[in-house]
Amino acid sequence: MSSGSMSEDDFVASDYEDGFDSQEEDSDMEYEQTEDIGFSDMVTEKQRQKAYEVDFTVLPLTEIQAAQASASNHVAGILGVTQDQAAALLRSFKWNKERLVERYMDHAQEILDQSGVVLDDTKLRLIKRPKGFVCMICFDDSPNGGAVGLRCGHVFCQACYDQYLTQKIIEEGECRKILCPETGCNVVIDEPTIKSVVQPSVMERYHQLQDRAYVEDLDNLRWCPAPNCENAVECRLPHSSFTTIVPTVLCGCGYKFCFGCGQGDHQPAPCGLVKMWQKKCADDSETANWISAHTKECSKCQSTIEKNGGCNHMTCRKCKYEFCWVCMGPWSEHGTSWYNCNRYEESSSTDARDQQAKSRASLERYLHYYNRFANHEQSAKLDRDLYMKTEKKMEEMQRTSDLSWIEVQFLKKAVDVLTSCRMTLRWTYAFAFYLARDNMTELFEDNQRDLEVAVEALSELLEKPIEKEKIPELRQQVLDKTVYVGSRREVVLEDTAKGLADGRWDFFVEFGKV
Missing domain, CATH: 3.30.40.10 (Zinc/RING finger domain, C3HC4 (zinc finger))
Structure with a gap:
């Protein structure tokens, strides 16, 4: 079991201070009891120090099973049943001991029947x-x-x-x-x-499903979504707070994810915005936006029309309505101006032109943020390829210099930080897409730009070939850039997290919890 609220910046700083000896656990963490689900004195939590961090505890499968056994023994002693019978009763009540005992005292046989428990x-x-x-x-x-x-x-x-x-x-x-x-x-x-x-193998699977159901039944527990990981994470924040904070947790297996929605880390965007953004990128809404930008609707029957010639005199094939393609006004009002419209101030055509302009502007705005979002996603995937290149560089450094394996770890740590910052930058564009334009937005974009510039500088530095005579210089440059990039990421996350908590950000959409 491990507990805490470690950030990427803490990870980087501690490695540099301790000679790159990564520390995954803090021995000075404070402990508090959580008797309601059976973890008793095992659960620990570290006081959150940064606005974008949350308190959480990593629980291996053995502790999940021990918690179930503890709760079952407790209820068995109160109700006078066996541990297996108590566990079955608790599953029917989603491990709510107080509610089970209260109902059992008044309607024992009904509860037994509903739970499938037979005392005899x-x-x-x-x-x-x-x-x-x-x-x-x-x-x-x-x-x-x-x-x-x-x-x-x-x-x-x-x-x-x-x-x-x-x-x-x-x-x-x-x-x-x-x-x-x-x-x-x-x-x-x-x-x-x-x-x-x-068969015993089927019974083993039955117990595995019971373990999974236990975690799924409790709001403050969630399984780590990483493949082949059997850890669960406990986070005691109420789900109603997930609109004002992104509850990112770090599993003991090394996978960082959002406790609120179970997806990979998407700081600084709250779960509600992430869900809206993903839907916008995945469904046909932007196809419709493109159609709206390249076609027009008949002013009378609203049929979609695409212009296939140079003539501005349009006739709707569906309702035979005649109108001007340029101003969208009735063609009958154009007099002898058959192919050259100069009626831009008439109220009959202004609304139609405004709608067309808004559609084009909306599409251009979306593409601005989506292209940058997708670019950082692609760059992050390419940066992951640096791991293999980095290992070769680390081996080369050892051969061509007097640096030890521990001393060349700075390259791998730099790639870790670079990948993490790419993901943060990626989601800043989804966050910015829904922001209303004001002074706070400009400050956010300044911080976003500073992080982006720092990330690209570090990425370029890591791509450089190793020159034997410049290894000490390269090492110092990478160390300095890595620390700086981490600090710029912290500025972005801290500012956005405080803004969410204070209600400072003005979004043009409403989003709720996921």
Whole structure:
């Protein structure tokens, strides 16, 4: 388990101060108890120091399982049931212990039935086939073999029950409530029955699904989305605050992501703006914008018309309305000016021209931000290729100088910072797209420009070939540029985060939590 609010800038600075010996955990972190979900004294949180940081805790799978066991034992002692029965009850209430105990005291049997918990399990699981038994799934009437029945009285052969449960668990990923195979029966199959029927590998998957469901049921927990990572992250910020802060967390596996929406780090843009921007880039809205910029609508029936000749006298094919392509006014008002419109001040055509101009301006504005957004995304992908080149450069430096492997790590750290700053720059353009124009926007763009200039300077420096006699000079330049780039990124993130918290930014759209 690890906890804290480490930023990229802290990462860079600490490495330089400690001779590039990366420190992933802080031994001086303060601890606080979180008894409501069973982590007790294991959970730690570090006091947030920067406006764009949030407090979080990384929890490995073993601690997730320990938290479930702790909560189950606690409830089992209160209700007088077994730990497995308590766990099943808690899953039905999404691990809300207080609500479960309160409801159980008043409606015990109802809660047991809804949760699929049977206190007297001697009547359950494998039984002998009764006389005249016919499995209503496979219609096997053989007296030999086992059968499975629940308190509802519906009995099926063991093979069909095994196949049914295996499909529910393996193929459908069900673990909360698996109902009796009988059509229309709402009796829940309890865990002891499942365990007695399915193969051990299926039961193992069942428990894995229960672990995943535990994290998904709690608002302050989220699984790390990185492939093959089994860590979860705890963040106690209320979801209502995600419009004023971007809750970026760093998993123990090294993957940085947004706790609010589960996507990769998108600071400084809040989740709501990110969702709107992605939709705008992905759907057909910009295709429609292009059509609007290159075509016009008939003033009478609103059919879309594309000009295919030089004549300005247009006739709508749908409604036969005649109008002027230049001013969009009725052609009947043009007199003898058949092909040369000079009527730019008439009210009948001004609105149409304004709408066309706004459409073109809207498209140009969108493309301005989108092209820069996409450019930094592409540059970040190319910068990742620097990792392989950087390793070769590091090996070359060792061969041609007296620097140790630790001392040449500055190149790799520089690429890490460069990639992180590219991602930040990428999302500053999505952020800026929705900003209303004012003095604060100009200040934001100044900070954005300074970061962009610094990033390009560092990128250019890292692309330079290594000259043996200039290695000490190159090393110092890279160190200085890396620290400066990190500081400019911090300025951008700090300013935008404080502006969100203070309500200083004026957006021309409304966005809510995701």
